[in-house]
């Protein structure tokens with residue numbers, strides 16, 4: 414069986430700078446896999462290559478064995494590649510139930526007249542309710558998004574990414590900007606994401622990485638530096654030297 418997502422010798426250059434240096438990474442089905450690396454290691458560039466924000470200069474990207482290297486962002490999303498964004502891209506005036514409702518009804522064929530027909534589509538309503546509960550948004554579901562605590566906004570972003578029913582989900586720094594007090598809820602929610610979604614987490618917060626991931630890939634200077642189970646990476650002296658030393662949260 415082919416991997417959920419695979420890159421083969423993926424390459425990106427910005428002029429003379431090699432930001433992604435022939436990276437071959439395999440995301441297995443059901444994976445809880447983290448991508449880490451010091452600042453400037455090339456994590457954001459790699460995610461932008463995966464999602465089609467940037468074109469690759471070389472190599473291949475396979476989604477479930479299908480070559481998506483030249484596909485557009487929208488085509489990749491339709492084929493099952495979901496993502497969250499580092500920068501908050503939510504509609505501040507909409508409530509969580511409206512945002513999730515729209516995302517679910519788009520996918521399930523409710524279309525734009527969803528709000529008129531919502532009473533007749535129990536399947537859509539069940540899905541919306543399920544996402545609101547799973548992402549602990551019940552108490553704030555009818556509050557404008559811009560007034561929500563930051564941690565709840567991040568939870569809503571992940572709920573929206575999941576609403577499109579991705580097979581592979583790229584979580585791009587979900588804990589960035591989330592206060593310490595709200596991180597526990599975020600972590601518990603991430604731990605409960607469905608296993609049929611394969612996840613690649615890009616994250617600076619090492620506590621979250623070690624709690625969430627089962628496998629870790631380390632990038633340094635754009636190249637794959639180490640790849641292994643959490644315990645292998647934690648005990649690798651080379652990784653400790655370049656990354657997990659005193660600067661672990663950089």
Ligand SMILES: Nc1ncnc2c1ncn2[C@@H]1O[C@H](COP(=O)(O)OP(=O)(O)OP(=O)(O)O)[C@@H](O)[C@H]1O
Pocket residue numbers: 427430432450451452453454455456457458459
């Ligand atoms: N559009 C661009 N043009 C030129 N150089 C770029 C561009 N985007 C990124 N780079 C360079 O590519 C390298 C990798 O950057 P990237 O942002 O992918 O790293 P990162 O691991 O995501 O870093 P951080 O953790 O700080 O976000 C850096 O040296 C960066 O300066």
